[in-house]
Amino acid sequence: MNKKVRVRFAPSPTGGLHIGGVRTALYNYLFAKKYGGDFILRIEDTDQTRFVEGAEEYIIESLAWLGITFDEGTHVGGPHAPYRQSERKNIYRQYAESLIEKGYAYYAFDTPEELEQMRERLKAAKVASPQYNSITRNSMKNSLTLPADEVKARIANGEPYVIRLKVPRKEEIRLYDEIRGWVVVQSHQIDDKVLLKSDGMPTYHLANVVDDYLMKITHVIRGEEWLPSAPLHVLLYRYLDWEEVMPKFAHLPLILRPDGNGKLKKRESGGILTFPLSWHDPITNEDYLGYREAGFLPEAVINFLAFLGWNPGTDQEIFSIQDLIQSFSLERIGKSGARFDAEKVKWFNSVYIRSTDTQKLLPLVKNALSQRNVTGFSDEYISRVIDLMKDRVVTIPDFYGLATYFYQEFDQYDEAMKQKQANAENIQHWQALLPQLKNLNIWDATTIDRIIHDYAEINKVKIGKILPTLRLMITGVSFGPSVPEIMALIGKEKSIQRIEKALLLWTQPTG
RNA sequence: GGUCCCUUCGUCUAGCGGUUAGGACAUCGCCCUUUCACGGCGGUAACACGGGUUCGAGUCCCGUAGGGAUCACCA
DSSP states (O other): OOOOOEEEEOOOSSSOOOHHHHHHHHHHHHHHHHTTOEEEEOBOOOOGGGOOTTHHHHHHHHHHHHTOOOSEETTTBOTTOOOBGGGGHHHHHHHHHHHHHTTSEEEEOOOHHHHHHHHHHHHHTTOSSOOOOTTGGGGSSBTTTSOHHHHHHHHHTTOOOEEEEOOOSSOEEEEEETTTEEEEEEGGGSOOOEEEOTTSOBOHHHHHHHHHHHTTOOEEEEEGGGGGGHHHHHHHHHHTTOGGGOOEEEEEOOEEOTTSSSBOOSSOSTTOOOBSSOEEOTTTOOEEOBTTTTTOOHHHHHHHHHTSSBOOSSSOOOOOHHHHHHHOOGGGBOSSOEEOOHHHHHHHHHHHHHHSOHHHHHHHHHHHHHHTTOOOOOHHHHHHHHHHHGGGOSSTTHHHHTOGGGTOOOOOOOHHHHHHHOSHHHHHHHHHHHHHHHTOSSOSHHHHHHHHHHHHHHTTOOHHHHHHHHHHHHHSSSOOSOHHHHHHHHOHHHHHHHHHHHHHHHHSTTO
16 A cells, blocks of 8 residues: 655765765665665766766665665666666656746846846845745846747757856745654746756756656655755646656754864864775875774674764664564654764673674784784784783784783883882792793693682782783783683793793893 | 754653652772783762643743755756
8 A cells, every 4th residue: 555665865976975975875765764665776866067086986886785775766777767867868858848838937048148247146135045936037138028039049059058046036836854843935046947957967956856766766865954945846746747656754953063063074183083995085195994894894884873962762772684674663763963983882892792703803913904004913912912802802803902912022021010010029930930930731722810819819919910920921001801811822932931021121230 | 044853961861740850871999810901899970941730740831042955957
């Protein structure tokens, strides 16, 4: 009885897909999957001047990494192909012309200069919002003011023109938004929007309405920045006689900058990441680090993003994408903008790393290591490092950055720690313990641990006094996993060497 | 500036007329522990303001203030 749910994500390939767009895609995806519907990728590339090489591929790859897949789209095809608006160019004109026939649109020949003059004139006359509308259109060059044969002649001569929507002077336009409820706008606040540009391409307004209709889209879920133009779209559906099948609208709250000052932009300071994958902008030549390259897990990014504007109404915070599909609903999307919280993504990531299987983490960690030219360690070895470090890291590179001592030798020691630990008494204890360690035939954490504990007991010294010294000798730092575990993993040879080296260094006068 | 949208701890939020205003991140303290984490326990911390409506308002209405979006032949 109800129509099959069909939603679309419709980015324009003008650059890397940023995190707000990702969330829009995610909500569309969750909504589609929740109701067993279709999710469509439509590329809105009607502005040929803003085309950016590689952007479309980037968008697809980013969403694929996050586990967001499409049922129809430029890359997978589908019954409504093509899905790239530039390739659909010839289907929009007929709709624009049908509006002219019905008296809902008109041809306009004004040059950019003339438009600019008109705006200047209105501004000078203190008009709050200068626009091409029911009043100003009468003093402009268009098919409403020009004689019919001149219009015909101009078009025949190949003079550039646009088609504009003839927005009524005084009409109330009501629009029901699934998130915000009824939104009422007076038509005089909307200008006579260009529908078809002089290069023959449709503008967003025409293209999105025509395509949503042709592709049988049931719900338009998009960012709040579209809310002001939504009434215009309602008008278009009405004039095209499609109001009966007009999709439902849901305008998502914006993702705000961490300081709350405006919506999140592509370039953000403060080290916050706004791209899913690293992106090189071919226009500006700028490089942006992505979540993937920074060592975030896609599941964590998804979980974080899902909660930026939506919540399940329960205390559960950790949701797999399947959980999200099950729990998602438009009703539980908030109305107000959500600030991006860099700390919270990190938290989600650490939670996901902790609960992800070591073997799944292994290739990611190996990749991070090889990028730092750390090679020659077996999968088994790295897996043990992961096990030991798992609940201490925030991102994948931390498996190196917080654990360098598993992979390489060092001669720097945490200064504060050294001041405290490298005293004569501790050095003496380890000079005494060293031979015992050397004598060990079995080299595992339990045995090492027992030797140290036995020594501590016999010599009546607190374990808490001598163990930190050992940590400093073995790792150079003051924190990390169990020292005997580390020693067991790096092996007897390296462990002994590091202790000897430290003892030597610390007993030298120059220390 | 016009129009539209929004407003609960520092942040994300629960709340849909009667709550000790709940949870999470962050932060602080305690416990666990050789350390750092993890985990556990606890603390600090919010209804922007002013009017109504009502027996009763974070919840409904109206103002004010603040924030945001938008005002192109860009999406």
